[in-house]
Amino acid sequence: MFNWKRFGMVAGLSLTLVAAGCGSSEDEGSETTGNNSEDGATSEINYGEEMGYEITGIEAGAGVVGSAETATEEYENLRGWEVSTSSSGAMATALGEAIENEEPIVVTGWTPHWKFAKYDLKYLDDPKEVFGGEEEIKTMVRQGLEDEKPNAYKILDQFNWEASDMEEVMLEISNGTSPEEAAQNWIENNQDKVDSWTEGTEEVDDTEVELVYVNWDSEIASTNVIAEVMKEQGFDVTITPLDNGPMWESVATGEVTGMVAAWLPVTHGDLYEQHKDHVEDLGANLEGAKIGLVVPEYMDIDSIEDLEAAE
Template sequence: MFNLNLKRLGIAAGLSLTLVAAGCGSSEEDSSNASGGEGEANYGEQLDYTITGIEAGAGVVAAAQDAVKEYDSLAGWEVSTSSSGAMATALGDAIENEEPIVVTGWSPHWKFEKYDLKYLKDPKGVFGEAEKIKTMVRKGLKEDKPNAYKILDQFKWSSEDIQSVMLDINEGTAPEEAAKAWIEKNQDKVSSWTKGTEKVDGKSVELVYVNWDTEIASTNVVAEVLKQQGFDVTITPLNNGPMWEAVAEGEVTGMVAAWLPGTHGDLYAEYKDSLVDLGANLKGAKIGLVVPSYMDVESIEDLQPKE
């Protein structure tokens, strides 16, 4: 069991988030003057020039902070950090009231199944290209727990797979139960992960993950597969830095939650020589600024700077 003191255990849960939005509309003249384009809403003013972010230190938050520096249209904006859960709540509240909101977003994520959303175009490429979610394990795992190593190495799935698990969890199913249900329906795929392995008798495995919806889904699925193969599995949520550090220092077995090359790029550069990179378990992931589709804006450059 991975023992953590309070300083290192940075679980970002339950943090409060203040969503600032205008409660009244503006006239067509005001909107035209504020945005520089006739008929366009001044979303910056309505949102108090605030992007709703997730955990401080997350790659998508760092990229959003870089975007604020790079884009003239975001001059005077700020990125408000909170938690992924608080961001999702704020997004849902805004959509329910048909209000504007700009959030730091990533996919795969259940929000794209539940809501009609769009990424803002990023002509400067601040958020990078499509990402991969990779599996990282501690050094020495292949030698002392080859069956666990092989399962983690062979774990591969798609955005459709993970989003189905995420939706079940979002709709109230416990993560462990959602994982079991998906595994039962996808035995062919699970068999490809366990191919060439033998069942064990209670060997311990600890997986760490950042408390994002994607990683809650993937880590619970992998944990359940390992349990069904006879492993005694513990999963521990951490913030991004401690998660990487725990694997690199050999204090835990591994993680299936490494977003690269952008989101966790700095952490990978710091720790890559101290852990084992097993490659992508999911391809085509993406990060960026996300808005409801009803907002009349298509690009980051369409937003308005603070005057």
């Protein structure tokens, strides 16, 4: 007689071994790919190793780059990491390419910036507050401007807008519109705000004004907007891109009219301390700015401390 009981035991054992084998394969796959397991736990991924322990920065000397370099010293898990410097445009290109391929990347970031409107990004928490808190973008002019060119002084003094305004202009420029045209388009659609900047001023006849700015997307936007507003009031406006140090020095020495590109208290803090006695601070033209380390949302980390130390 066929022993059905024995057959049942053997079959059950075989199914158990098959199931165990499949489970082992899935577990090994999870460890390799870093996918989430069914119970919601996430396997560890060494993003640092994939990125060569490199933070993608912008121009050398920029405050956010200096803070990132400080972070590699302050955070034990960032020892051995390097901050690569190039330009804000190169950083944005590298970020876009990484996102297109869903690869890990850490960049020196700041707000306002069009990349936050275009991509799904997040700041990494900074428990040691190396990057500071909220920043302001301030307007600085050369001493004596109020007496010599009162209408220019008043427009620059009254210039004030919000992050969403700046990001609107930046995004249009990033999509291929020239900075001048993007500025003109924004002015046309926000005439009430522009009128508040020129309120109490008189039109002039080709009075010369030179504004300087660091070649960041945010400052390209703001400087072109205020330049176009001043042109409509009759000013002969020149805008000149400079590195951070020369930008501050040119205002402090009186070589140029001013700038609307002073990030404080952290980003340009050292330069402000160096030149504060030789410039006139007209206050914030934009509040709520921020700097820090930025990653794509798909990266499964939330803090600088979540990054792995260099091996």
